[in-house]
Amino acid sequence: MSQTKTELLQGNLYIKGEWVSEEEQTYFESINPATQELVGTCAAATASQVDDAVRAASTAYSHWKNTSIPERAAFLTKVALLFEDRKEELAQVMTKEMGKPLTESIGEVGVVIATAQYMAGEGRRLFGEIVPAGFPDRDIKMVREPLGVVACITPWNFPVSLASYKVFAALIAGNTVVWKPASEVALSAKIFMEVLHAAGLPKGTINLLTGSGRIVGQKLATHSEVKIISFTGSTEVGQQLAEMSSKTLKRISLELGGKNAVIVLKDADLDKAAEGIVKSAFTTTGQRCTAASRVIVDRSVKEELLKKVIALTEEMKIGNGLDKGVVIGPLVNEQQCRLVEDYVQKALEEGGNIALGGRALSELGACYYMPTIIDNVHSNHTIAQEEVFGPVLAFIEVNGYEEAMSVNNGTMYGLSTSIYTRSLHYASRAAKDAVSGLVYINNGTSNAEMGVAFGGMKMSGNGHREVSHHAFDVMTEWKSVYTNY
Numbered sequence: 001m002s003q004t005k006t007e008l009l010q011g012n013l014y015i016k017g018e019w020v021s022e023e024e025q026t027y028f029e030s031i032n033p034a035t036q037e038l039v040g041t042c043a044a045a046t047a048s049q050v051d052d053a054v055r056a057a058s059t060a061y062s063h064w065k066n067t068s069i070p071e072r073a074a075f076l077t078k079v080a081l082l083f084e085d086r087k088e089e090l091a092q093v094m095t096k097e098m099g100k101p102l103t104e105s106i107g108e109v110g111v112v113i114a115t116a117q118y119m120a121g122e123g124r125r126l127f128g129e130i131v132p133a134g135f136p137d138r139d140i141k142m143v144r145e146p147l148g149v150v151a152c153i154t155p156w157n158f159p160v161s162l163a164s165y166k167v168f169a170a171l172i173a174g175n176t177v178v179w180k181p182a183s184e185v186a187l188s189a190k191i192f193m194e195v196l197h198a199a200g201l202p203k204g205t206i207n208l209l210t211g212s213g214r215i216v217g218q219k220l221a222t223h224s225e226v227k228i229i230s231f232t233g234s235t236e237v238g239q240q241l242a243e244m245s246s247k248t249l250k251r252i253s254l255e256l257g258g259k260n261a262v263i264v265l266k267d268a269d270l271d272k273a274a275e276g277i278v279k280s281a282f283t284t285t286g287q288r289c290t291a292a293s294r295v296i297v298d299r300s301v302k303e304e305l306l307k308k309v310i311a312l313t314e315e316m317k318i319g320n321g322l323d324k325g326v327v328i329g330p331l332v333n334e335q336q337c338r339l340v341e342d343y344v345q346k347a348l349e350e351g352g353n354i355a356l357g358g359r360a361l362s363e364l365g366a367c368y369y370m371p372t373i374i375d376n377v378h379s380n381h382t383i384a385q386e387e388v389f390g391p392v393l394a395f396i397e398v399n400g401y402e403e404a405m406s407v408n409n410g411t412m413y414g415l416s417t418s419i420y421t422r423s424l425h426y427a428s429r430a431a432k433d434a435v436s437g438l439v440y441i442n443n444g445t446s447n448a449e450m451g452v453a454f455g456g457m458k459m460s461g462n463g464h465r466e467v468s469h470h471a472f473d474v475m476t477e478w479k480s481v482y483t484n485y
């Protein structure tokens, strides 16, 4: 279907409370992976525009840090209400830009609303500490203070909720923000920013820079006025940012990749396990940091579990995320689709067998890949070690709990582990033994609730946590005040 020009969206930069562009501004395209149609174009920020945005945030900080927390919370409460009004519209654009089913996109806007409400309330609990003094006539208190300009850099798989975790925690704590979203979802970011603009936040408190990660992201990571980098994305880029930002001693919070596993012991409820596996592996077309990409199953129940997982996967409708009933959309772009193909090919070369799928669905479009299950995988195979970020699930057979946990912990990642068992003993041990930031017992790998610390261990992060009040460990620093009287 051809699009008229007026249907196309255009995103500019949002700096100091205004939508800006230069005469010579270059624009990049946002392409719908389901149809290959143009969704719209977005401004690619230049290095000098990055300077402008950081300066605007830095100037706004001197006022914003001195506003009261209830005043900041009032903005977030308003933001939550305004997102309700634009939920459907924003969800549509998200689905068009990155392909996930509309129901998932609507759910994601719901998370943004919940995060705004949660952080508005949590601001009231930015408590300090009173410490008993070692000398008479002295009081000692410790207070949390904001740091200044926070650069938030986010990926495309959750275009707005991951931003809301960072942006709302930064704002309620009294920091100001420059946000660089992933290029694939720059138009979703534009709508997010329109909502914040409508809430009437003071000019410069939040700024949006779209454009290449290499130019905008790197400039932010090395900018002397940026005090915090809050990054969610690949481990590789996270490592680069950590290195670059170390020169100016920035605080950096990293939420990175995963190679998450579902362990299934022989006493597990296999129907429940199959349900959890399929949902964790294939929703968002496997493009979740917490997606299950390994099933580590006791040899005695492998065949039965595999059959159930295949049967449930075959029921999943694949197609354009805007179409009713679709639960698996396309991958985000053709490049990601080719990457998945390469991983599957390599898995076969290393000895795996295709139990389901194993091919691109070019009859649907350039970015579709069949949900794929690879059997006979060994823990040292590439497919069992590297993050694919696509609808590919590896089955690894083991003998009992000890081997299962050793395989689970045998990757460089440590984001999410799930175990299905009826044994209190093994469930409790797994909670302790799994080297991952998230552990789920009799639940899939992918489930985050508001107020619960979210983040990974090992190469899945650098120890910081989001979603909960622990986000303030990133967004504030402690000041100790001694008073002699």
Ligand code: NAP
Binding pocket: 153, 154, 155, 156, 157, 158, 162, 180, 181, 182, 183, 184, 211, 212, 213, 214, 216, 217, 218, 232, 233, 234, 235, 237, 238, 240, 241, 255, 256, 257, 258, 288, 289, 290, 387, 389, 415, 455, 456, 460
């Ligand atoms: P990515 O390639 O690392 O990109 C993430 C963000 O960094 C984008 O905004 C990107 O901008 C920017 N960027 C890219 N190269 C950069 C550079 N050299 N310097 C500074 N910034 C740069 O990740 P992605 O492909 O968008 O997302 C997938 C990854 O995110 C997966 O590894 C997934 O596991 C991880 N993830 C982790 C979590 C978590 O909470 N742990 C959640 C979701 C996703 P451009 O788009 O312009 O390149």
